[in-house]
Amino acid sequence: MKIVLGMILFVAHLFAVDATIEISKKKDKIYKVMVEDSTTKEIGASLSKKFFKLLLGDLKVSSNFEVIEDHFKKSFDATYITEDVLAKNAELILRYKLEFSDNKALTAKVRLYSVRSNSIMVEKSYNMSNTKxxxxxxxxxxxxxxKEMGSGSIDWMNRYVIFSKYTSSGNSSIYLSDYTLTYQKRVVSKGLNLFPKWGDEEQRTIYYTKIQNDTPTLYRYNLYSGKKQLITQSEGMLVCSDVSEDGSKLVLTMSPNGLPDIYVYDLNTKQKQRITKFSGIDVGGQFVEGTSKVVYVSDKLGYPNIYLANTQSGDSQRLVYHGKNNSSCTANGDYIVYSSREFKKDSDGSSIFNLYLISTSSDFIRQLTSYGKNMFPKFAKGSDAVLFIKSYKNQSSLGLIRLNANISFDFPLKVGKIQSIDW
Amino acid sequence: MKKITIISFVALAMLLTTGCSKKQEVKPVEPVLEKQIEVPVEIVDNSAANDIADDADSSVLSFEQLQELVKTVYFDSDKYIIKENMETVISSNADALNKKEAKTVSVVVSGHCDEWGTDEYNFALGQKRAIAVKNALESRGIAGENIKTVSKGEGAPVCGESTPECWSQNRRAEIQLNQ
Structure with a gap:
């Protein structure tokens, strides 16, 4: 109960101000930080360099630090106040040392040093048995x-990302990853394995669709025990689009009668409740305001657009009144981020798809991106962070928006074509 | 008596066509000789010869030949309406599936998309394409209960390049026959 209450307070705090109109988070202070690397040679130059880049990236994404990009090498116990520190006007020094322990575990010693107070503010050590x-x-x-600096939680960084990527025609595998997609572990392979979706808050299980003998089949898979359970099957298509907070209900897009419609599936009673009955395309359902409503994509006006349906009455209303191709959305509480094709073209003549933020409790719209094709937005559970795929001038990248800080980041993708992603 | 008549006619025909200088090897294409000598229909009661004649005349399609007869249906970008120029493809597909050899096969129509569009929407688009082809075949007399549909979205492209030509090849519905 405490955890649930904590989560509610946490989300309430994040969205205490309407994020659709409050652009910038007011910060007490952004510290200028210098990162010093004391890593031993046994770690190797490659890992050492990658880790330094990751630390810099994470510091930037936290949006609480101004990061000095130079790679300074220092002994872990060397003097802190140096000419470099003074020349760069650093206020904080993050010094770390990677090394292998006796049992070959990767260890990290970390110190955060305040130049102003000439003292160590934080000292921690970490141990990781799997170096990968x-x-x-x-x-x-x-x-x-x-957290130590008293800033808002960015624990979403520690969450796993699950995604499916195409490996060849007729084949796609599901991978476990960190939010930058640097770490990748294949967990499902062989055939078309599609639309992975986290099944619980602890990230122990996933739902995914496998096309098995030309029949889409929904499985629940425990990543730790390897137990696989068939949930349901449907002719045509079957996708788990969302999982309720308590994990008891799923939003499915399925076509048992040939037409893709939205259903709510109760895992306890195994009953399916049909939410949409339009003869065209209804897909991508996401729970909004608990499980009382579902936001989804429909082409009922001849082009894909965003609608909101009441799961009890089935009543539906249009949510978006601009754009002629609004074909993907993600929801968190009563906030919705959707992708919309613009009428104007990019500098290379290609279509622009921008992300927008709206709320079911207000009429404001906030544009989140301005160029390129920004697709597949996904909220990190209970946070202000939205992950998406950005394509611009033949380059694909993983985009990240911190809504409250109004900052976005791109991580170039070198993973092939992503089919679907969740975190 | 009938058999004696047939044998006499056959022997006479062989003499006329081959002469007596060599021993003629008996060939299995006996029905040709029957036609040449215009054997009255009512006396043809040799069941073995009948079987051979039926097979040769009706040209029974193999499963592979039947599969080759059914062609892929292509669609416009973001559309699932069957184009006018695809109607003839649908009709010839229906003709193939109406053949007697197709009575024992099951049919799977798979819908496919190009790389544009979003993940779920693309799969729904593929499904609508598969259903459009299924409905068109049903309207031409193919039993719907024998047709299964599946969407593979952009997951099974026939062309992997990022060009308009490739995208048009990937926007399709394929008809797969299963024995």
Whole structure:
């Protein structure tokens, strides 16, 4: 109960001010930080360089620090106040040392030093048995430092991302990843494995669709035990679009009669409730305001647009009144982010898809991006962070928007074509 | 008596066509000789010869030949309406599926999309394309209960390049026959 209450307070705090109109988060102070690397040679130059870049990236994404980009090498116990520190006007020094322990675990010693008070503010050490998961070590260090500095939680950094990517025609695999997609572990392969969706808050289970003998089949898969359970099947298409907070209900897009419609599936009673009955395309349902409403995409006016349906009455209303192709959306509480194709073209003549933020409790719209194709927006559970895929001039990247800080980041993608992503 | 008559006619025909200088090897294409000598229909009661004649005349399609007869249906960008120039493809597909050899096969129509569009919407678009082809075949006499549909979205492209030509090849509905 305390956890639930805590989550409610946390979300309430994040969205205490209407995020659709409050552009910038007011900060007490943004500290200028210098990062000093004391990593031993046994770690290797490659890992050492990658880790440094990750730390810098995480510091920037936290949006609480101004980061000095130079890669300074220092002994872990060396003097802190140096000419470099003074020349760069650094206010904080983040010094870290990576090394292997006796049992080959990756360890990190971290100190945060205040130049002004000439003292160590934070000192921590970390241990990670699986070296391949080093990106999570970086994310953990920065999210902890953020907490120590009294800033809002960025614990979403520590969450896993699950995504499906195409490997060849007729084949797609599902991967577990960190939010930068640096760490990747394949968890499902062979055939078309699609639309992975987290099944619980603890990120132990996923739902995904496998096209099996030309029949889409929805499975629940426990990543830790390897137990796989068939949930339901449908001719045509079957997608788990969302999972309720308590994990008891799913929003499904399925076509048992040939036409793609939105259903709410109760895992306890195994009953399906049909929400939409339009003869065209209804897809991408996301729970809004608990499980009382579902926001979804429909082409009922001849082009994809965003609608809101009441799960009890089935009544539906149009939510978006601009754009002629609004074909994906994500919801968090009563906030909705959707992708919309603009009438104007990019400098290379290609279409622009921008992301917009709206709320079911206000009429304001906030534009979140301004160029490129920004698609597949996904809220991180209970946070102000939205992940999306950006394509611009033949380059794809993973985009991240911190709504409250009004900052966005791009991480170039080198993973092939992503089919679907959730975090 | 009938058999004796047939044998006499056959022997006479062989003499006329081959002469007596060599021993003629018996060939399995006996029905040709029957036609040449215009054997009255009512006396043809040799069941074995009948079977051979039926197979040769009706040209039974193999499963592979039947599969080759059914063609892919292509769609416009973001559309699931069957284009006018695809109606003839649908009709010839229906003709193929109306053949007697198709009575024992099951049909799967798979809908596909180009790389544009979003994940779920693209799968729904593929499904609508598959359903459009299924409905068109049903309207031409193919039993709907024998047709299964599945959407593969942009997950099974036939062309992997990012060009308009490739995208048009990938916007399609394929008809797969299963024995």
């Amino acid at each position: 998961m080093y990106p999570f070590l970086s994310h953990k260090i920065i999210s902890d430092l953020n």
